[in-house]
Amino acid sequence: MTNVYAGPLPVKQPESDFYWEKTQSRELWLRRCNDCDRAYFYPRDFCPTCGGRNVEWIRSSGKGTLHAFAIVHRAPTPAFRDRVPFVVAMIDLEEGARLPANLVGVDPDPALIAVGMPVEVDFQDLTPEVTLPVFRLA
Numbered sequence: 001m002t003n004v005y006a007g008p009l010p011v012k013q014p015e016s017d018f019y020w021e022k023t024q025s026r027e028l029w030l031r032r033c034n035d036c037d038r039a040y041f042y043p044r045d046f047c048p049t050c051g052g053r054n055v056e057w058i059r060s061s062g063k064g065t066l067h068a069f070a071i072v073h074r075a076p077t078p079a080f081r082d083r084v085p086f087v088v089a090m091i092d093l094e095e096g097a098r099l100p101a102n103l104v105g106v107d108p109d110p111a112l113i114a115v116g117m118p119v120e121v122d123f124q125d126l127t128p129e130v131t132l133p134v135f136r137l138a
C-alpha cells in the first residue's frame with residue numbers, strides 16, 4: 001500500500017530555505033533579532049517587532065507549551081478529507097516564538113487537550129523533500 005502525500009506543500013523561498021533544510025535533519029530553527037532580543041516565526045530576514053535586520057538563526061529546543069488549539073472536523077480542502085478530525089495548534093516555544101503546527105499523537109478530543117500543556121517537536125516526512133514540524137504532548 002502506498003501512502004503518497006497529496007496535501008499542500010510549502011512554497012520555496014530564499015528566506016526560509018534554511019528552515020526547511022533543517023527540518024529535513026529533524027531540527028527546528030528560528031530567527032532571532034539581536035536588536036530587540038526576540039525570536040520569531042515565520043523565518044524572514046527582518047524582525048517583525050522592530051524592523052531591524054540584525055537577525056540570526058538559532059536552534060530551538062523544540063520544547064514549548066500549547067497556546068491555543070482547535071479540532072478540525074471538516075476538511076478545509078479535499079486533500080484533508082482522509083485526515084479529519086485533526087488538531088491545529090499555536091505553540092509557544094521556550095525561545096519566545098509562537099508558531100502554528102499540528103498536534104499529533106493524541107486523540108482529537110477536547111477532554112484530553114488543554115491550553116498550557118507542555119509539548120515538544122516531532123517531524124513528519126511529507127515527501128522526500130519536505131519534512132514538517134509537528135508537536136506532541138510532552
Ligand SMILES: [Zn+2]
Binds near residue numbers: 033034047052
Ligand atoms: Zn527586533
